[in-house]
Amino acid sequence: MMKRKAISLFLAIVLVFSMTVCVFAAEDTGKVVITLDQESISVGDNISVQVSVKNISSKKFYASDVEIYYNPTVLQCVQKPEMSQILADSGIMKKVYDKIDNNKGLVRYTIGMDPEQYLEEGFEVASGELSLFTISFEVIGQGDINLQVAEKETAPAYEETFPAGAKIFLGSAVELADLNYEKVSYIVGEKGDALITEILPIDPITVPFGTEEIVSLLPSTVSARLDDGTVKEFGMTWTGYMSSYDGNTPGKYLFRGTLQNVEGYQNNQGLFSLLEVTVSAEEDKADDTVVQKPDDTKDDVPQEPEASDGTQEPGTEQPQAPVITFNDLDSVPWAAEKIVALAADGVVSGIAEGVFSPNGEVTRAQFVAMLTRAFGLLDEEATCDFSDVSEEQWYYTAVASAKKCGITAGYDDNTFRPDALITRQEMAAMAYRTAGIAGLTIPETAEKIAFIDEADIADYAKDAISAMQMGGVINGMGDGQFGPKENATRAQAAVIIYQLYQFK
Numbered sequence: 001m002m003k004r005k006a007i008s009l010f011l012a013i014v015l016v017f018s019m020t021v022c023v024f025a026a027e028d029t030g031k032v033v034i035t036l037d038q039e040s041i042s043v044g045d046n047i048s049v050q051v052s053v054k055n056i057s058s059k060k061f062y063a064s065d066v067e068i069y070y071n072p073t074v075l076q077c078v079q080k081p082e083m084s085q086i087l088a089d090s091g092i093m094k095k096v097y098d099k100i101d102n103n104k105g106l107v108r109y110t111i112g113m114d115p116e117q118y119l120e121e122g123f124e125v126a127s128g129e130l131s132l133f134t135i136s137f138e139v140i141g142q143g144d145i146n147l148q149v150a151e152k153e154t155a156p157a158y159e160e161t162f163p164a165g166a167k168i169f170l171g172s173a174v175e176l177a178d179l180n181y182e183k184v185s186y187i188v189g190e191k192g193d194a195l196i197t198e199i200l201p202i203d204p205i206t207v208p209f210g211t212e213e214i215v216s217l218l219p220s221t222v223s224a225r226l227d228d229g230t231v232k233e234f235g236m237t238w239t240g241y242m243s244s245y246d247g248n249t250p251g252k253y254l255f256r257g258t259l260q261n262v263e264g265y266q267n268n269q270g271l272f273s274l275l276e277v278t279v280s281a282e283e284d285k286a287d288d289t290v291v292q293k294p295d296d297t298k299d300d301v302p303q304e305p306e307a308s309d310g311t312q313e314p315g316t317e318q319p320q321a322p323v324i325t326f327n328d329l330d331s332v333p334w335a336a337e338k339i340v341a342l343a344a345d346g347v348v349s350g351i352a353e354g355v356f357s358p359n360g361e362v363t364r365a366q367f368v369a370m371l372t373r374a375f376g377l378l379d380e381e382a383t384c385d386f387s388d389v390s391e392e393q394w395y396y397t398a399v400a401s402a403k404k405c406g407i408t409a410g411y412d413d414n415t416f417r418p419d420a421l422i423t424r425q426e427m428a429a430m431a432y433r434t435a436g437i438a439g440l441t442i443p444e445t446a447e448k449i450a451f452i453d454e455a456d457i458a459d460y461a462k463d464a465i466s467a468m469q470m471g472g473v474i475n476g477m478g479d480g481q482f483g484p485k486e487n488a489t490r491a492q493a494a495v496i497i498y499q500l501y502q503f504k
Helices: 002-017 085-090 293-301 337-346 364-374 396-405 423-437 459-470 490-501
Strands: 030-034 045-052 060-069 075-083 092-103 107-111 132-137 165-169 178-181 193-200 205-207 222-226 233-239 251-260 272-279
Touching: 002 193, 045 060, 045 165, 060 092, 060 132, 075 092, 075 107, 085 092, 085 132, 085 423, 107 132, 165 178, 272 337, 337 490, 364 423, 364 490, 423 459, 423 490
Parallel strands: 030 178, 205 272
Antiparallel strands: 030 045, 045 132, 060 107, 060 165, 075 132, 092 107, 193 222, 222 233, 233 251, 251 272
């Protein structure tokens, strides 16, 4: 039984989190097929979609992890995926993970063997065809439904955090099958609205000291990429952001740009632009240049401090943090402003110039460093005796400070595991303890949510998650789940710290 549990756990980890390239077993092949339940589709219809695997050469099935993309201007998912009857009746299969994002047009569904019912020989598929699951959509607009299980090179450009297509284990519990996919292209009515998938970055600008009127100097249009790969110009409305612009005070200012509505185009993801404007020092006032375009001055623009691990080394003296912009925050509009705010205060930093990597993962050491720096808890005199944390490591002071003040006690084996990826429940627990140590009061501003995976939340984190959810500090995954054991992202970590920041 222990062997079966270990293999099943390994399989679930591979399915949900792994980006590792596996060796394909040549004999394990199949084709992922999408089938609609009706031939004629009109706006207002509810359609059922079945996802199956055909041409299974090995006749054995272990698990699957499938991503379905669709046009969110035409379809909206109205019901979570349901495992096929044959798999449900088997008694050995269970849902491992699901995700629905109707803004992007993405459904992800993972099925694996129950550890208690695991069969080393796999689930028998005598016919060579197996229905995996069904999912329901409502037709909300006209255009191509663009329903597909896509290979990486043909998947929508916005989807970078998960492997595209499908991972299916046929004939072997540890080797991925070699698959091919099919795309369903069906036009409902007319062509329909186009979907805006990306706003192209805007280079920063520099203005002379004393420039009082700034709006007219900001670009009136911006280039955006559409779901068909073409680029179109859209009008842009700018608003002051993070700081009140003052042309008589040298420094950097951020402006947020909102796309103007254009009939026939939809910005489902709420994408926006951030533009950095630098006011030159007073001694440069005599410069006759009205606006220095970035192409001419790139070498003069201060660069973001290097931080390959997403944090700056504790104890290092830094000048006043400049306003920093990142070019990769479009995928996390709910976190973008908060990330930039924390970067301006020197709490977080990018992994490269202009790159924050919001969907990247966070180690336990990195999160502790963020917390202790954000709330002034770094203690240069603190020490710790964790067996896997030495004084030579950049995070030593942060970890030692966190242990001293009670943010973390480490593990029972006297390790801290600094390089382990932090889970959402660990992040919540550490942040909640930090709030108490910093003397912050988290008000109850919302009703308690009963997460559907509450039974999976560890006892040590339950009170923290409950208190911070009711205080608006932390939310679930948007599908009724909290995801306590999922690895936290850099964007999620930044948002929690920012929300607590507001109670200082």
